[in-house]
Amino acid sequence: MRARDLRVRRGRIDALDGISFAIDAGVITGLLGPSGSGKSTLIRAIAGVQAGVAGRLEVLGRPAGVASLRHELGYMTQAPCVYEDLTVAENLRYFAALRGAPSAGVLERVGLEGQAHQLVRNLSGGQRARASLAAALVGAPRLLLLDEPTVGLDPLLRRDLWRLFRELTGAGATMLISSHVLDEASHCDDLLLLRDGSLIGQLTPAALVASTGTQDMDEAFVRLIERR
Amino acid sequence: MSPPLVRTLATARRVLAQLRHDPRTVALMLLVPCVLETLLRLIYAHRRAAFDQAGAPLLAIFPLMTVFLVTSIALLRERVSGTLERLLTTPLARLELLGGYALAFGLLATAQAAIVSALTLGPLGLHVRGSSALVVVLAVCVALLGMGLGLLASAFARSEFQVVQFLPATILPQLLLCGLLVARQRMPAALHALSDALPMSYAVDGMHHLTLQSAAGGALWGDIAIVLAFAAGALVLGAATLRRRTE
Numbered sequence: 001m002r003a004r005d006l007r008v009r010r011g012r013i014d015a016l017d018g019i020s021f022a023i024d025a026g027v028i029t030g031l032l033g034p035s036g037s038g039k040s041t042l043i044r045a046i047a048g049v050q051a052g053v054a055g056r057l058e059v060l061g062r063p064a065g066v067a068s069l070r071h072e073l074g075y076m077t078q079a080p081c082v083y084e085d086l087t088v089a090e091n092l093r094y095f096a097a098l099r100g101a102p103s104a105g106v107l108e109r110v111g112l113e114g115q116a117h118q119l120v121r122n123l124s125g126g127q128r129a130r131a132s133l134a135a136a137l138v139g140a141p142r143l144l145l146l147d148e149p150t151v152g153l154d155p156l157l158r159r160d161l162w163r164l165f166r167e168l169t170g171a172g173a174t175m176l177i178s179s180h181v182l183d184e185a186s187h188c189d190d191l192l193l194l195r196d197g198s199l200i201g202q203l204t205p206a207a208l209v210a211s212t213g214t215q216d217m218d219e220a221f222v223r224l225i226e227r228r
Numbered sequence: 229m230s231p232p233l234v235r236t237l238a239t240a241r242r243v244l245a246q247l248r249h250d251p252r253t254v255a256l257m258l259l260v261p262c263v264l265e266t267l268l269r270l271i272y273a274h275r276r277a278a279f280d281q282a283g284a285p286l287l288a289i290f291p292l293m294t295v296f297l298v299t300s301i302a303l304l305r306e307r308v309s310g311t312l313e314r315l316l317t318t319p320l321a322r323l324e325l326l327g328g329y330a331l332a333f334g335l336l337a338t339a340q341a342a343i344v345s346a347l348t349l350g351p352l353g354l355h356v357r358g359s360s361a362l363v364v365v366l367a368v369c370v371a372l373l374g375m376g377l378g379l380l381a382s383a384f385a386r387s388e389f390q391v392v393q394f395l396p397a398t399i400l401p402q403l404l405l406c407g408l409l410v411a412r413q414r415m416p417a418a419l420h421a422l423s424d425a426l427p428m429s430y431a432v433d434g435m436h437h438l439t440l441q442s443a444a445g446g447a448l449w450g451d452i453a454i455v456l457a458f459a460a461g462a463l464v465l466g467a468a469t470l471r472r473r474t475e
């Protein structure tokens with residue numbers, strides 16, 4: 001994935017102010033930054049649903065938003081979005097049919113097999129988030145765009161999900177995962193650090209620690225900003 | 229099966245599953261028209277001709293209102309909850325999405341029309357010369373019109389409160405002008421011309437033709453064609469409002 005001078009205007013402000021980066025295939029890239037920094041806007045631009053995009057954005061070698069990409073993309077929005085008035089299994093069956101793929105096995109991967117026949121409306125917030133994640137994973141897409149998939153989950157579940165993400169990249173998937181919890185940086189192979197619509201750095205977690213001289217991700221982020 | 233057909237049918241099945249989880253809404257959609265026709269029959273207990281004249285157009289008006297409401301709210305929810313955005317990142321095309329909704333709501337309209345016309349033409353004794361199968365055909369065409377108008381309404385609303393207000397705003401004026409209260413020919417020229425431009429007039433004209441003629445004549449098919457043309461126009465305009473890229 002490659003962005004060159006990517007700019008997104010929302011109303012009168014620049015939600016992204018001309019950022020450039022390149023992301024490798026088959027790795028987990030963490031998209032980190034405080035809330036309002038432009039993470040969701042970037043993910044939506046890559047998914048091809050953001051209006052007002054200027055500059056160049058290439059995804060899997062094609063311009064973002066072209067129809068053929070929709071066969072290879074799994075997108076999880078920040079707010080859980082699956083049908084509340086359907087069961088978890090019915091939601092998955094639908095998203096599987098849209099991608100022409102089987103839905104078997106996906107619920108086990110996110111630990112929701114016990115809730116398959118419950119209405120999404122009756123699930124807890126964390127369970128809904130996992131149902132929404134499952135809908136993105138179905139059909140094993142080559143590119144996964146996950147907007148804050150681990151927010152609000154208990155630590156054990158978060159650990160399991162990061163293990164799952166690692167397995168998926170092992171199977172060849174490319175992942176872009178956003179989070180405003182900077183501590184999650186350590187799970188990623190590469191980091192894009194965003195603040196106020198600007199890219200303040202792209203580096204590996206190890207390089208972030210080495211260049212800022214601290215293990216504390218919050219502190220590392222602060223030092224990186226101060227240095228600029 | 230070809231992938232577009234699979235996606236269309238999967239969408240229809242998903243919409244029907246949502247309805248199945250909401251049996252109260254389905255029961256209301258199927259029973260309320262029956263209650264209203266029964267009420268009309270009781271009001272006109274001693275005036276059979278008046279019952280024939282008002283009861284028949286209502287058979288075409290029920291599917292318009294019902295499908296308008298369910299479509300406008302269902303599509304509004306898709307837009308507001310983010311499921312539409314998600315769908316538009318999958319291989320599902322907008323035409324397939326609308327085709328799925330049309331299949332599901334067409335089935336619902338068929339069930340509604342079959343039940344209410346069985347009651348109205350049977351025990352309530354509404355006199356219709358045309359075949360009852362054609363009453364159902366007309367109702368399904370009108371349901372597609374209701375879906376197109378509902379889809380458009382959902383584009384101009386931000387909340388469910390707003391979207392239900394489009395029912396009195398867009399459907400009730402058509403009800404006043406469609407010939408149910410006063411025959412369109414007897415309206416002032418300006419209102420007659422206005423009623424000519426509104427789709428419900430043709431739905432009701434179609435029912436009038438079914439009431440008066442035993443054989444399906446050219447006039448009935450003409451009305452059905454006009455209703456379908458309005459439905460297609462509304463669906464195309466509505467599809468244009470399902471934008472892939474949003475702010």
